[in-house]
Amino acid sequence: AGDVMDKVWLQQYPQGIPAEAEYRAYRSLKEILTATCTRFADRPAYGNLGVTITYRELDQLSRDFGAYLQKVAGLKKGERLAIMLPNLLQYPIALFGAQRAGVVVVNTNPLYTGRELEHQLKDSGASAIVVLENFAHTLEEVLPRTSVRTVITTQIGDLFPAFKRMLTNLVVKHVKKMVPEWHLAKTIGFTEALAAGHAQALHRTDARAASAVRPCRSMRWARSYSEAITRTRRACRTSRRITVEPRPTSTTL
Numbered sequence: 001a002g003d004v005m006d007k008v009w010l011q012q013y014p015q016g017i018p019a020e021a022e023y024r025a026y027r028s029l030k031e032i033l034t035a036t037c038t039r040f041a042d043r044p045a046y047g048n049l050g051v052t053i054t055y056r057e058l059d060q061l062s063r064d065f066g067a068y069l070q071k072v073a074g075l076k077k078g079e080r081l082a083i084m085l086p087n088l089l090q091y092p093i094a095l096f097g098a099q100r101a102g103v104v105v106v107n108t109n110p111l112y113t114g115r116e117l118e119h120q121l122k123d124s125g126a127s128a129i130v131v132l133e134n135f136a137h138t139l140e141e142v143l144p145r146t147s148v149r150t151v152i153t154t155q156i157g158d159l160f161p162a163f164k165r166m167l168t169n170l171v172v173k174h175v176k177k178m179v180p181e182w183h184l185a186k187t188i189g190f191t192e193a194l195a196a197g198h199a200q201a202l203h204r205t206d207a208r209a210a211s212a213v214r215p216c217r218s219m220r221w222a223r224s225y226s227e228a229i230t231r232t233r234r235a236c237r238t239s240r241r242i243t244v245e246p247r248p249t250s251t252t253l
Contacts, residue, residue, distance in 0.1 A: 030099050030205075033062070048089045049168070051160050058092060061194060065097030068197030073128055073150045077102035077205055082121060082129040082148070084108040084139070089159040090190055094130045094152075097197075102205030103128075110135045118142035130154065130190065134172075136182040143184065154190035155179075 010019050026032045037045075037059035045055045053061070069075045081098045083105060085091045098105050106124040108117065110132060117138055121129070128150035131139050136153055143151070157168030173179045188196075 028099075030096075033096050033099070034059075046089055046092055048087065049156075049160070051089065051164070053089055053159070058096065061093045062096035062100060063202050064194045064197035065093055066099075066101035066103075066197070067200040067202040068193045069098060069101040069103055069128070070203055071200040072193070072196045075101065075103050075127055075150070078104060079128075080104050080106050080124050080126040082106040082108045082124065082126040082131075084110050084112075084117075084129060084131040084135055085154070086110050086132065088132070088154075088156060090130070090154050093159075093194075094190075100202060100205070112138065114138050114141035118145060121146040121148060128152065132156070133179050133182070136184060137180040140182050140184055151184055151187040152190055152193050153184070153187050158190050 007019070013019070023032065026035065037055040039055075041056040041059070042054055044052045045058045046053055069081065075081065081094070081103045083091065083094050083098075085094070095105055106120070106126050108120055108129070112120065118141075120126075121142065122145070126146070126148055129139065129148050130152045131154075133153050133155050139151070155169045156172050157165040159165075160168055
């Protein structure tokens, strides 16, 4: 009984929200996304800094991004796309777009150092990357030593309405100076990629290919190491404590 978790968060669920997600009827995350976008088309899907996109917009934008990856960037089923973004509207679009294109997602920490980023890109074999311009200077350090051939850059306000987009990107870049100088050849902006993909058809992929999010080997090693530590701690708690008594000393005269 002590192992049963009290699900206190369920008290905060609005009326009508089930306690458990019904996912067994779907073969992949792609199918869940498609069904959800159809069912809740005009409801808010994601919000960021006062800007919201609906499920209908998410469906269209992720389709466009997936078509860009397939038809313009030329990524094949099973190739890797690294996503080096914080919590922005661009993230779910890139994630679901990649899955719809049959591309494997490699989540990449935006705060990685050059050495850490190089290791992950090499380890995962990423062919493309989506990176916020704030961190493009880190990518610049290591790009020539990786297999990445497509670089998609984005700014914080890229999916905001026109005036707010211009103002946000201007302040971030030139007022707060949050974007270190970077120079990368042959990059494409996120909105340009969406526009290019909009004119292309999205080739359907099978469910298994579109549902992958791949941890790199170092992440799998860390998880295994963590599990081993947990097992060791449990063993230590359940083992008997052995007390060593001091041996009496004797003196022979």
